[in-house]
Amino acid sequence: MNYKLSPSDLTYLFEGCKYCFSLKVKYKIPQPSMPMPGIFSAIAGRQKVFYEMKRTEDFCKDLPPGTVEYGEKRVQSMPIKFSNSSNTCYISGRLDLVVKFNDGSFGVIDCKTASPSETKTKMYGRQLESYAYALENATEGYPSLSPITKLGLLYFEPIALEQVNETQQAFKGNLIWHEVRKDSNAFLEFLSDVVGILDSDEIYPQTCEHCEYCKVGNKCLAGKPKAFENGCTCCAWCVYRVKMREIDKDNSVPLINPKVEDSPLCPICNAHMIKRTGKFGEFWSCQRFPDCRGTRNITT
Incomplete structure:
Protein backbone atom coordinates (compact mmCIF):
# COMPACT_ATOMS: atom_id res chain seq x y z
CA MET A 1 0.00 0.00 0.00
CA SER A 200 -0.20 -2.36 12.56
CA ASP A 201 -3.26 -4.65 12.54
CA GLU A 202 -4.95 -2.83 15.40
CA ILE A 203 -4.83 0.81 16.40
CA TYR A 204 -6.70 1.35 19.63
CA PRO A 205 -8.11 4.72 20.68
CA GLN A 206 -5.77 7.14 22.38
CA THR A 207 -6.87 9.65 24.99
CA CYS A 208 -8.42 12.53 23.08
CA GLU A 209 -11.07 14.65 24.79
CA HIS A 210 -12.24 16.20 21.51
CA CYS A 211 -12.53 12.92 19.62
CA GLU A 212 -15.92 11.23 19.32
CA TYR A 213 -14.37 7.88 18.40
CA CYS A 214 -12.32 7.89 21.58
CA LYS A 215 -15.30 8.78 23.78
CA VAL A 216 -16.68 5.37 22.85
CA GLY A 217 -13.49 3.86 24.19
CA ASN A 218 -12.32 0.37 23.31
CA LYS A 219 -15.88 -0.70 22.45
CA CYS A 220 -15.40 1.09 19.13
CA LEU A 221 -14.34 -1.49 16.55
CA ALA A 222 -14.11 0.76 13.49
CA GLY A 223 -11.00 -0.10 11.52
CA LYS A 224 -10.20 -3.17 13.60
CA PRO A 225 -10.05 -6.77 12.34
CA LYS A 226 -13.38 -8.60 12.11
CA ALA A 227 -15.29 -5.56 13.33
CA PHE A 228 -18.65 -6.84 12.14
CA GLU A 229 -18.16 -10.44 13.24
CA ASN A 230 -17.33 -9.16 16.71
CA GLY A 231 -20.30 -6.80 16.78
CA CYS A 232 -19.57 -3.18 15.91
CA THR A 233 -21.08 -0.66 18.33
CA CYS A 234 -22.49 1.28 15.34
CA CYS A 235 -22.52 4.76 16.83
CA ALA A 236 -25.13 7.04 15.28
CA TRP A 237 -22.48 9.41 13.90
CA CYS A 238 -20.08 6.69 12.67
CA VAL A 239 -19.36 6.62 8.94
CA TYR A 240 -17.35 3.40 9.11
CA ARG A 241 -20.29 1.14 8.27
CA VAL A 242 -21.23 3.24 5.23
CA LYS A 243 -17.64 3.18 4.00
CA MET A 244 -17.40 -0.59 4.46
CA ARG A 245 -20.62 -1.06 2.51
CA GLU A 246 -19.00 0.78 -0.40
CA ILE A 247 -15.88 -1.39 -0.17
CA ASP A 248 -18.04 -4.50 0.12
CA LYS A 249 -19.57 -3.92 -3.33
CA ASP A 250 -16.27 -4.84 -5.01
CA ASN A 251 -15.40 -7.84 -2.82
CA SER A 252 -16.32 -11.45 -3.47
CA VAL A 253 -16.21 -12.20 0.26
CA PRO A 254 -18.65 -10.01 2.24
CA LEU A 255 -17.04 -7.71 4.78
CA ILE A 256 -20.30 -7.12 6.62
CA ASN A 257 -22.18 -9.61 8.74
CA PRO A 258 -25.58 -9.93 7.01
CA LYS A 259 -27.40 -10.43 10.31
CA VAL A 260 -26.14 -7.10 11.58
CA GLU A 261 -26.57 -5.37 8.21
CA ASP A 262 -30.25 -6.36 7.88
CA SER A 263 -31.22 -5.46 11.42
CA PRO A 264 -33.27 -2.36 12.39
CA LEU A 265 -31.76 0.57 14.25
CA CYS A 266 -32.15 1.08 17.97
CA PRO A 267 -34.80 3.74 18.77
CA ILE A 268 -32.60 5.12 21.58
CA CYS A 269 -28.99 5.21 20.30
CA ASN A 270 -29.40 4.38 16.61
CA ALA A 271 -27.07 1.36 16.81
CA HIS A 272 -27.93 -1.84 14.96
CA MET A 273 -29.97 -4.46 16.81
CA ILE A 274 -29.78 -8.22 17.20
CA LYS A 275 -32.44 -10.84 17.90
CA ARG A 276 -32.79 -12.11 21.45
CA THR A 277 -35.26 -14.47 23.09
CA GLY A 278 -37.15 -13.33 26.16
CA LYS A 279 -40.12 -14.37 28.28
CA PHE A 280 -42.57 -13.63 25.46
CA GLY A 281 -40.46 -14.89 22.56
CA GLU A 282 -38.06 -13.22 20.13
CA PHE A 283 -37.52 -9.45 20.01
CA TRP A 284 -35.00 -6.95 18.70
CA SER A 285 -32.47 -5.83 21.32
CA CYS A 286 -29.86 -3.11 21.03
CA GLN A 287 -26.50 -4.57 20.14
CA ARG A 288 -24.96 -2.35 22.85
CA PHE A 289 -26.96 -4.02 25.67
CA PRO A 290 -26.57 -3.63 28.65
CA ASP A 291 -25.20 -0.10 28.00
CA CYS A 292 -28.34 0.62 25.98
CA ARG A 293 -31.68 -1.14 26.63
CA GLY A 294 -33.49 -0.15 23.45
CA THR A 295 -35.90 -2.80 22.06
CA ARG A 296 -38.26 -3.30 19.11
CA ASN A 297 -40.94 -5.88 18.38
CA ILE A 298 -40.24 -8.32 15.56
CA THR A 299 -42.84 -7.85 12.83
CA THR A 300 -43.56 -10.52 10.25
Missing part, protein backbone atom coordinates in the same frame (compact mmCIF):
# COMPACT_ATOMS: atom_id res chain seq x y z
CA ASN A 2 1.13 3.55 -0.75
CA TYR A 3 -0.22 5.68 2.12
CA LYS A 4 -1.26 9.23 1.26
CA LEU A 5 -0.12 11.59 4.03
CA SER A 6 -1.18 15.22 4.22
CA PRO A 7 1.11 17.71 5.99
CA SER A 8 -1.79 19.03 8.08
CA ASP A 9 -2.83 15.53 9.22
CA LEU A 10 0.78 14.75 10.19
CA THR A 11 0.68 17.89 12.31
CA TYR A 12 -2.79 18.06 13.88
CA LEU A 13 -4.50 14.68 13.56
CA PHE A 14 -1.47 12.50 14.28
CA GLU A 15 -0.71 14.45 17.45
CA GLY A 16 -4.37 14.58 18.49
CA CYS A 17 -5.39 10.95 17.95
CA LYS A 18 -3.36 8.23 16.24
CA TYR A 19 -6.46 6.04 16.07
CA CYS A 20 -8.39 8.62 14.05
CA PHE A 21 -5.27 9.30 11.97
CA SER A 22 -5.12 5.62 11.06
CA LEU A 23 -8.83 5.51 10.18
CA LYS A 24 -8.48 8.48 7.85
CA VAL A 25 -5.35 7.30 6.06
CA LYS A 26 -6.29 3.62 5.73
CA TYR A 27 -10.06 3.84 5.28
CA LYS A 28 -10.66 7.45 4.18
CA ILE A 29 -12.83 7.95 7.28
CA PRO A 30 -12.48 11.53 8.60
CA GLN A 31 -12.50 12.30 12.29
CA PRO A 32 -15.94 13.60 13.34
CA SER A 33 -15.30 17.19 14.37
CA MET A 34 -16.58 20.74 14.11
CA PRO A 35 -15.49 22.53 10.92
CA MET A 36 -13.03 25.41 11.23
CA PRO A 37 -14.74 28.83 11.07
CA GLY A 38 -14.59 30.19 7.52
CA ILE A 39 -13.04 33.48 8.65
CA PHE A 40 -9.65 31.80 9.19
CA SER A 41 -9.65 30.42 5.65
CA ALA A 42 -10.61 33.87 4.36
CA ILE A 43 -7.72 35.52 6.23
CA ALA A 44 -5.26 32.89 4.97
CA GLY A 45 -6.45 33.38 1.40
CA ARG A 46 -5.98 37.16 1.57
CA GLN A 47 -2.49 36.73 3.03
CA LYS A 48 -1.35 34.47 0.20
CA VAL A 49 -2.57 36.94 -2.42
CA PHE A 50 -1.02 39.89 -0.56
CA TYR A 51 2.47 38.37 -0.30
CA GLU A 52 2.75 36.97 -3.84
CA MET A 53 5.69 38.57 -5.76
CA LYS A 54 6.63 40.73 -2.75
CA ARG A 55 10.26 41.17 -1.76
CA THR A 56 11.23 39.67 1.59
CA GLU A 57 12.87 42.96 2.59
CA ASP A 58 9.42 44.56 2.52
CA PHE A 59 7.79 42.30 5.11
CA CYS A 60 10.43 40.25 6.98
CA LYS A 61 13.93 41.57 7.67
CA ASP A 62 14.94 38.22 9.18
CA LEU A 63 14.75 36.48 5.79
CA PRO A 64 17.53 36.62 3.18
CA PRO A 65 16.81 38.83 0.14
CA GLY A 66 14.36 37.21 -2.24
CA THR A 67 10.92 37.24 -3.83
CA VAL A 68 7.74 35.32 -2.98
CA GLU A 69 7.35 33.11 -6.07
CA TYR A 70 4.22 31.17 -5.16
CA GLY A 71 1.18 31.91 -3.05
CA GLU A 72 -0.58 28.60 -2.35
CA LYS A 73 0.58 25.66 -4.43
CA ARG A 74 -0.30 21.96 -4.42
CA VAL A 75 2.69 19.67 -3.92
CA GLN A 76 3.18 15.91 -4.03
CA SER A 77 6.23 13.76 -3.41
CA MET A 78 7.39 10.55 -5.01
CA PRO A 79 6.70 7.34 -3.01
CA ILE A 80 8.94 7.05 0.06
CA LYS A 81 10.38 3.60 0.83
CA PHE A 82 11.38 2.25 4.25
CA SER A 83 13.61 -0.64 5.30
CA ASN A 84 11.15 -1.81 7.98
CA SER A 85 8.04 -2.01 5.77
CA SER A 86 6.95 -3.30 2.37
CA ASN A 87 4.51 -0.37 2.20
CA THR A 88 5.36 3.14 1.07
CA CYS A 89 3.92 6.62 1.64
CA TYR A 90 3.84 9.93 -0.15
CA ILE A 91 3.25 13.55 0.86
CA SER A 92 0.37 15.45 -0.72
CA GLY A 93 -0.82 18.87 0.33
CA ARG A 94 -1.10 22.59 -0.38
CA LEU A 95 1.56 24.97 0.92
CA ASP A 96 1.18 28.69 1.67
CA LEU A 97 4.21 30.58 0.32
CA VAL A 98 7.49 29.77 -1.44
CA VAL A 99 10.30 32.32 -1.55
CA LYS A 100 13.10 32.25 -4.11
CA PHE A 101 16.18 33.82 -2.56
CA ASN A 102 18.77 35.81 -4.52
CA ASP A 103 21.30 32.97 -4.18
CA GLY A 104 18.97 30.56 -6.06
CA SER A 105 17.80 28.58 -3.01
CA PHE A 106 14.22 28.47 -1.74
CA GLY A 107 12.28 28.93 1.49
CA VAL A 108 8.88 27.62 2.58
CA ILE A 109 6.68 29.88 4.72
CA ASP A 110 3.47 28.96 6.48
CA CYS A 111 1.19 31.84 7.51
CA LYS A 112 -0.55 31.62 10.88
CA THR A 113 -3.08 33.97 12.47
CA ALA A 114 -2.21 33.34 16.11
CA SER A 115 -0.01 34.33 19.01
CA PRO A 116 3.38 32.66 18.48
CA SER A 117 4.90 30.17 20.89
CA GLU A 118 7.80 27.73 20.79
CA THR A 119 5.40 24.82 21.32
CA LYS A 120 3.33 25.80 18.27
CA THR A 121 6.43 26.39 16.19
CA LYS A 122 7.79 22.94 17.02
CA MET A 123 4.48 21.28 16.13
CA TYR A 124 4.06 23.21 12.87
CA GLY A 125 7.65 22.37 11.93
CA ARG A 126 6.50 18.92 10.86
CA GLN A 127 4.13 20.52 8.36
CA LEU A 128 6.94 22.62 6.88
CA GLU A 129 9.27 19.60 6.66
CA SER A 130 6.54 17.80 4.70
CA TYR A 131 6.28 20.61 2.17
CA ALA A 132 10.07 20.83 1.83
CA TYR A 133 10.40 17.09 1.23
CA ALA A 134 7.63 17.15 -1.40
CA LEU A 135 9.31 20.04 -3.25
CA GLU A 136 12.77 18.45 -3.20
CA ASN A 137 11.43 15.00 -4.15
CA ALA A 138 8.48 15.93 -6.34
CA THR A 139 6.53 13.48 -8.44
CA GLU A 140 5.99 14.28 -12.11
CA GLY A 141 3.58 17.13 -12.77
CA TYR A 142 4.16 18.91 -9.44
CA PRO A 143 6.53 21.78 -8.47
CA SER A 144 10.13 20.62 -8.05
CA LEU A 145 12.38 23.07 -6.17
CA SER A 146 15.80 22.57 -4.60
CA PRO A 147 17.55 23.28 -2.38
CA ILE A 148 15.11 24.33 0.36
CA THR A 149 17.29 26.26 2.81
CA LYS A 150 14.75 28.09 4.98
CA LEU A 151 11.60 26.94 6.76
CA GLY A 152 9.51 29.12 9.01
CA LEU A 153 6.23 30.48 10.30
CA LEU A 154 5.02 34.02 9.71
CA TYR A 155 2.63 34.80 12.54
CA PHE A 156 0.06 37.57 12.26
CA GLU A 157 -1.01 38.51 15.79
CA PRO A 158 -3.98 40.94 15.79
CA ILE A 159 -3.58 43.63 18.45
CA ALA A 160 -5.88 46.51 17.41
CA LEU A 161 -8.96 47.36 15.38
CA GLU A 162 -9.15 50.47 13.21
CA GLN A 163 -12.19 52.16 11.66
CA VAL A 164 -11.42 52.75 7.98
CA ASN A 165 -14.77 54.36 7.09
CA GLU A 166 -18.45 53.98 7.98
CA THR A 167 -18.68 50.48 6.54
CA GLN A 168 -15.15 49.11 6.95
CA GLN A 169 -12.84 48.15 9.79
CA ALA A 170 -9.29 46.80 9.67
CA PHE A 171 -7.23 44.72 12.05
CA LYS A 172 -3.72 45.82 12.90
CA GLY A 173 -1.26 43.28 14.19
CA ASN A 174 2.31 42.20 14.71
CA LEU A 175 4.20 40.18 12.10
CA ILE A 176 6.53 37.75 13.84
CA TRP A 177 8.94 35.36 12.09
CA HIS A 178 9.78 32.01 13.72
CA GLU A 179 12.37 29.97 11.85
CA VAL A 180 12.22 26.16 11.93
CA ARG A 181 15.47 24.22 11.65
CA LYS A 182 15.32 21.80 8.72
CA ASP A 183 16.21 18.21 9.61
CA SER A 184 15.38 15.84 6.75
CA ASN A 185 16.84 12.75 8.46
CA ALA A 186 14.73 13.24 11.59
CA PHE A 187 11.66 13.79 9.41
CA LEU A 188 12.22 10.52 7.52
CA GLU A 189 12.65 8.68 10.83
CA PHE A 190 9.33 10.15 11.95
CA LEU A 191 7.65 8.99 8.72
CA SER A 192 9.06 5.50 9.29
CA ASP A 193 7.34 5.45 12.70
CA VAL A 194 4.09 6.69 11.12
CA VAL A 195 4.13 3.91 8.52
CA GLY A 196 4.84 1.39 11.30
CA ILE A 197 1.67 2.53 13.07
CA LEU A 198 -0.35 2.35 9.85
CA ASP A 199 0.99 -1.16 9.15
Whole structure:
Protein backbone atom coordinates (compact mmCIF):
# COMPACT_ATOMS: atom_id res chain seq x y z
CA MET A 1 0.00 0.00 0.00
CA ASN A 2 1.13 3.55 -0.75
CA TYR A 3 -0.22 5.68 2.12
CA LYS A 4 -1.26 9.23 1.26
CA LEU A 5 -0.12 11.59 4.03
CA SER A 6 -1.18 15.22 4.22
CA PRO A 7 1.11 17.71 5.99
CA SER A 8 -1.79 19.03 8.08
CA ASP A 9 -2.83 15.53 9.22
CA LEU A 10 0.78 14.75 10.19
CA THR A 11 0.68 17.89 12.31
CA TYR A 12 -2.79 18.06 13.88
CA LEU A 13 -4.50 14.68 13.56
CA PHE A 14 -1.47 12.50 14.28
CA GLU A 15 -0.71 14.45 17.45
CA GLY A 16 -4.37 14.58 18.49
CA CYS A 17 -5.39 10.95 17.95
CA LYS A 18 -3.36 8.23 16.24
CA TYR A 19 -6.46 6.04 16.07
CA CYS A 20 -8.39 8.62 14.05
CA PHE A 21 -5.27 9.30 11.97
CA SER A 22 -5.12 5.62 11.06
CA LEU A 23 -8.83 5.51 10.18
CA LYS A 24 -8.48 8.48 7.85
CA VAL A 25 -5.35 7.30 6.06
CA LYS A 26 -6.29 3.62 5.73
CA TYR A 27 -10.06 3.84 5.28
CA LYS A 28 -10.66 7.45 4.18
CA ILE A 29 -12.83 7.95 7.28
CA PRO A 30 -12.48 11.53 8.60
CA GLN A 31 -12.50 12.30 12.29
CA PRO A 32 -15.94 13.60 13.34
CA SER A 33 -15.30 17.19 14.37
CA MET A 34 -16.58 20.74 14.11
CA PRO A 35 -15.49 22.53 10.92
CA MET A 36 -13.03 25.41 11.23
CA PRO A 37 -14.74 28.83 11.07
CA GLY A 38 -14.59 30.19 7.52
CA ILE A 39 -13.04 33.48 8.65
CA PHE A 40 -9.65 31.80 9.19
CA SER A 41 -9.65 30.42 5.65
CA ALA A 42 -10.61 33.87 4.36
CA ILE A 43 -7.72 35.52 6.23
CA ALA A 44 -5.26 32.89 4.97
CA GLY A 45 -6.45 33.38 1.40
CA ARG A 46 -5.98 37.16 1.57
CA GLN A 47 -2.49 36.73 3.03
CA LYS A 48 -1.35 34.47 0.20
CA VAL A 49 -2.57 36.94 -2.42
CA PHE A 50 -1.02 39.89 -0.56
CA TYR A 51 2.47 38.37 -0.30
CA GLU A 52 2.75 36.97 -3.84
CA MET A 53 5.69 38.57 -5.76
CA LYS A 54 6.63 40.73 -2.75
CA ARG A 55 10.26 41.17 -1.76
CA THR A 56 11.23 39.67 1.59
CA GLU A 57 12.87 42.96 2.59
CA ASP A 58 9.42 44.56 2.52
CA PHE A 59 7.79 42.30 5.11
CA CYS A 60 10.43 40.25 6.98
CA LYS A 61 13.93 41.57 7.67
CA ASP A 62 14.94 38.22 9.18
CA LEU A 63 14.75 36.48 5.79
CA PRO A 64 17.53 36.62 3.18
CA PRO A 65 16.81 38.83 0.14
CA GLY A 66 14.36 37.21 -2.24
CA THR A 67 10.92 37.24 -3.83
CA VAL A 68 7.74 35.32 -2.98
CA GLU A 69 7.35 33.11 -6.07
CA TYR A 70 4.22 31.17 -5.16
CA GLY A 71 1.18 31.91 -3.05
CA GLU A 72 -0.58 28.60 -2.35
CA LYS A 73 0.58 25.66 -4.43
CA ARG A 74 -0.30 21.96 -4.42
CA VAL A 75 2.69 19.67 -3.92
CA GLN A 76 3.18 15.91 -4.03
CA SER A 77 6.23 13.76 -3.41
CA MET A 78 7.39 10.55 -5.01
CA PRO A 79 6.70 7.34 -3.01
CA ILE A 80 8.94 7.05 0.06
CA LYS A 81 10.38 3.60 0.83
CA PHE A 82 11.38 2.25 4.25
CA SER A 83 13.61 -0.64 5.30
CA ASN A 84 11.15 -1.81 7.98
CA SER A 85 8.04 -2.01 5.77
CA SER A 86 6.95 -3.30 2.37
CA ASN A 87 4.51 -0.37 2.20
CA THR A 88 5.36 3.14 1.07
CA CYS A 89 3.92 6.62 1.64
CA TYR A 90 3.84 9.93 -0.15
CA ILE A 91 3.25 13.55 0.86
CA SER A 92 0.37 15.45 -0.72
CA GLY A 93 -0.82 18.87 0.33
CA ARG A 94 -1.10 22.59 -0.38
CA LEU A 95 1.56 24.97 0.92
CA ASP A 96 1.18 28.69 1.67
CA LEU A 97 4.21 30.58 0.32
CA VAL A 98 7.49 29.77 -1.44
CA VAL A 99 10.30 32.32 -1.55
CA LYS A 100 13.10 32.25 -4.11
CA PHE A 101 16.18 33.82 -2.56
CA ASN A 102 18.77 35.81 -4.52
CA ASP A 103 21.30 32.97 -4.18
CA GLY A 104 18.97 30.56 -6.06
CA SER A 105 17.80 28.58 -3.01
CA PHE A 106 14.22 28.47 -1.74
CA GLY A 107 12.28 28.93 1.49
CA VAL A 108 8.88 27.62 2.58
CA ILE A 109 6.68 29.88 4.72
CA ASP A 110 3.47 28.96 6.48
CA CYS A 111 1.19 31.84 7.51
CA LYS A 112 -0.55 31.62 10.88
CA THR A 113 -3.08 33.97 12.47
CA ALA A 114 -2.21 33.34 16.11
CA SER A 115 -0.01 34.33 19.01
CA PRO A 116 3.38 32.66 18.48
CA SER A 117 4.90 30.17 20.89
CA GLU A 118 7.80 27.73 20.79
CA THR A 119 5.40 24.82 21.32
CA LYS A 120 3.33 25.80 18.27
CA THR A 121 6.43 26.39 16.19
CA LYS A 122 7.79 22.94 17.02
CA MET A 123 4.48 21.28 16.13
CA TYR A 124 4.06 23.21 12.87
CA GLY A 125 7.65 22.37 11.93
CA ARG A 126 6.50 18.92 10.86
CA GLN A 127 4.13 20.52 8.36
CA LEU A 128 6.94 22.62 6.88
CA GLU A 129 9.27 19.60 6.66
CA SER A 130 6.54 17.80 4.70
CA TYR A 131 6.28 20.61 2.17
CA ALA A 132 10.07 20.83 1.83
CA TYR A 133 10.40 17.09 1.23
CA ALA A 134 7.63 17.15 -1.40
CA LEU A 135 9.31 20.04 -3.25
CA GLU A 136 12.77 18.45 -3.20
CA ASN A 137 11.43 15.00 -4.15
CA ALA A 138 8.48 15.93 -6.34
CA THR A 139 6.53 13.48 -8.44
CA GLU A 140 5.99 14.28 -12.11
CA GLY A 141 3.58 17.13 -12.77
CA TYR A 142 4.16 18.91 -9.44
CA PRO A 143 6.53 21.78 -8.47
CA SER A 144 10.13 20.62 -8.05
CA LEU A 145 12.38 23.07 -6.17
CA SER A 146 15.80 22.57 -4.60
CA PRO A 147 17.55 23.28 -2.38
CA ILE A 148 15.11 24.33 0.36
CA THR A 149 17.29 26.26 2.81
CA LYS A 150 14.75 28.09 4.98
CA LEU A 151 11.60 26.94 6.76
CA GLY A 152 9.51 29.12 9.01
CA LEU A 153 6.23 30.48 10.30
CA LEU A 154 5.02 34.02 9.71
CA TYR A 155 2.63 34.80 12.54
CA PHE A 156 0.06 37.57 12.26
CA GLU A 157 -1.01 38.51 15.79
CA PRO A 158 -3.98 40.94 15.79
CA ILE A 159 -3.58 43.63 18.45
CA ALA A 160 -5.88 46.51 17.41
CA LEU A 161 -8.96 47.36 15.38
CA GLU A 162 -9.15 50.47 13.21
CA GLN A 163 -12.19 52.16 11.66
CA VAL A 164 -11.42 52.75 7.98
CA ASN A 165 -14.77 54.36 7.09
CA GLU A 166 -18.45 53.98 7.98
CA THR A 167 -18.68 50.48 6.54
CA GLN A 168 -15.15 49.11 6.95
CA GLN A 169 -12.84 48.15 9.79
CA ALA A 170 -9.29 46.80 9.67
CA PHE A 171 -7.23 44.72 12.05
CA LYS A 172 -3.72 45.82 12.90
CA GLY A 173 -1.26 43.28 14.19
CA ASN A 174 2.31 42.20 14.71
CA LEU A 175 4.20 40.18 12.10
CA ILE A 176 6.53 37.75 13.84
CA TRP A 177 8.94 35.36 12.09
CA HIS A 178 9.78 32.01 13.72
CA GLU A 179 12.37 29.97 11.85
CA VAL A 180 12.22 26.16 11.93
CA ARG A 181 15.47 24.22 11.65
CA LYS A 182 15.32 21.80 8.72
CA ASP A 183 16.21 18.21 9.61
CA SER A 184 15.38 15.84 6.75
CA ASN A 185 16.84 12.75 8.46
CA ALA A 186 14.73 13.24 11.59
CA PHE A 187 11.66 13.79 9.41
CA LEU A 188 12.22 10.52 7.52
CA GLU A 189 12.65 8.68 10.83
CA PHE A 190 9.33 10.15 11.95
CA LEU A 191 7.65 8.99 8.72
CA SER A 192 9.06 5.50 9.29
CA ASP A 193 7.34 5.45 12.70
CA VAL A 194 4.09 6.69 11.12
CA VAL A 195 4.13 3.91 8.52
CA GLY A 196 4.84 1.39 11.30
CA ILE A 197 1.67 2.53 13.07
CA LEU A 198 -0.35 2.35 9.85
CA ASP A 199 0.99 -1.16 9.15
CA SER A 200 -0.20 -2.36 12.56
CA ASP A 201 -3.26 -4.65 12.54
CA GLU A 202 -4.95 -2.83 15.40
CA ILE A 203 -4.83 0.81 16.40
CA TYR A 204 -6.70 1.35 19.63
CA PRO A 205 -8.11 4.72 20.68
CA GLN A 206 -5.77 7.14 22.38
CA THR A 207 -6.87 9.65 24.99
CA CYS A 208 -8.42 12.53 23.08
CA GLU A 209 -11.07 14.65 24.79
CA HIS A 210 -12.24 16.20 21.51
CA CYS A 211 -12.53 12.92 19.62
CA GLU A 212 -15.92 11.23 19.32
CA TYR A 213 -14.37 7.88 18.40
CA CYS A 214 -12.32 7.89 21.58
CA LYS A 215 -15.30 8.78 23.78
CA VAL A 216 -16.68 5.37 22.85
CA GLY A 217 -13.49 3.86 24.19
CA ASN A 218 -12.32 0.37 23.31
CA LYS A 219 -15.88 -0.70 22.45
CA CYS A 220 -15.40 1.09 19.13
CA LEU A 221 -14.34 -1.49 16.55
CA ALA A 222 -14.11 0.76 13.49
CA GLY A 223 -11.00 -0.10 11.52
CA LYS A 224 -10.20 -3.17 13.60
CA PRO A 225 -10.05 -6.77 12.34
CA LYS A 226 -13.38 -8.60 12.11
CA ALA A 227 -15.29 -5.56 13.33
CA PHE A 228 -18.65 -6.84 12.14
CA GLU A 229 -18.16 -10.44 13.24
CA ASN A 230 -17.33 -9.16 16.71
CA GLY A 231 -20.30 -6.80 16.78
CA CYS A 232 -19.57 -3.18 15.91
CA THR A 233 -21.08 -0.66 18.33
CA CYS A 234 -22.49 1.28 15.34
CA CYS A 235 -22.52 4.76 16.83
CA ALA A 236 -25.13 7.04 15.28
CA TRP A 237 -22.48 9.41 13.90
CA CYS A 238 -20.08 6.69 12.67
CA VAL A 239 -19.36 6.62 8.94
CA TYR A 240 -17.35 3.40 9.11
CA ARG A 241 -20.29 1.14 8.27
CA VAL A 242 -21.23 3.24 5.23
CA LYS A 243 -17.64 3.18 4.00
CA MET A 244 -17.40 -0.59 4.46
CA ARG A 245 -20.62 -1.06 2.51
CA GLU A 246 -19.00 0.78 -0.40
CA ILE A 247 -15.88 -1.39 -0.17
CA ASP A 248 -18.04 -4.50 0.12
CA LYS A 249 -19.57 -3.92 -3.33
CA ASP A 250 -16.27 -4.84 -5.01
CA ASN A 251 -15.40 -7.84 -2.82
CA SER A 252 -16.32 -11.45 -3.47
CA VAL A 253 -16.21 -12.20 0.26
CA PRO A 254 -18.65 -10.01 2.24
CA LEU A 255 -17.04 -7.71 4.78
CA ILE A 256 -20.30 -7.12 6.62
CA ASN A 257 -22.18 -9.61 8.74
CA PRO A 258 -25.58 -9.93 7.01
CA LYS A 259 -27.40 -10.43 10.31
CA VAL A 260 -26.14 -7.10 11.58
CA GLU A 261 -26.57 -5.37 8.21
CA ASP A 262 -30.25 -6.36 7.88
CA SER A 263 -31.22 -5.46 11.42
CA PRO A 264 -33.27 -2.36 12.39
CA LEU A 265 -31.76 0.57 14.25
CA CYS A 266 -32.15 1.08 17.97
CA PRO A 267 -34.80 3.74 18.77
CA ILE A 268 -32.60 5.12 21.58
CA CYS A 269 -28.99 5.21 20.30
CA ASN A 270 -29.40 4.38 16.61
CA ALA A 271 -27.07 1.36 16.81
CA HIS A 272 -27.93 -1.84 14.96
CA MET A 273 -29.97 -4.46 16.81
CA ILE A 274 -29.78 -8.22 17.20
CA LYS A 275 -32.44 -10.84 17.90
CA ARG A 276 -32.79 -12.11 21.45
CA THR A 277 -35.26 -14.47 23.09
CA GLY A 278 -37.15 -13.33 26.16
CA LYS A 279 -40.12 -14.37 28.28
CA PHE A 280 -42.57 -13.63 25.46
CA GLY A 281 -40.46 -14.89 22.56
CA GLU A 282 -38.06 -13.22 20.13
CA PHE A 283 -37.52 -9.45 20.01
CA TRP A 284 -35.00 -6.95 18.70
CA SER A 285 -32.47 -5.83 21.32
CA CYS A 286 -29.86 -3.11 21.03
CA GLN A 287 -26.50 -4.57 20.14
CA ARG A 288 -24.96 -2.35 22.85
CA PHE A 289 -26.96 -4.02 25.67
CA PRO A 290 -26.57 -3.63 28.65
CA ASP A 291 -25.20 -0.10 28.00
CA CYS A 292 -28.34 0.62 25.98
CA ARG A 293 -31.68 -1.14 26.63
CA GLY A 294 -33.49 -0.15 23.45
CA THR A 295 -35.90 -2.80 22.06
CA ARG A 296 -38.26 -3.30 19.11
CA ASN A 297 -40.94 -5.88 18.38
CA ILE A 298 -40.24 -8.32 15.56
CA THR A 299 -42.84 -7.85 12.83
CA THR A 300 -43.56 -10.52 10.25
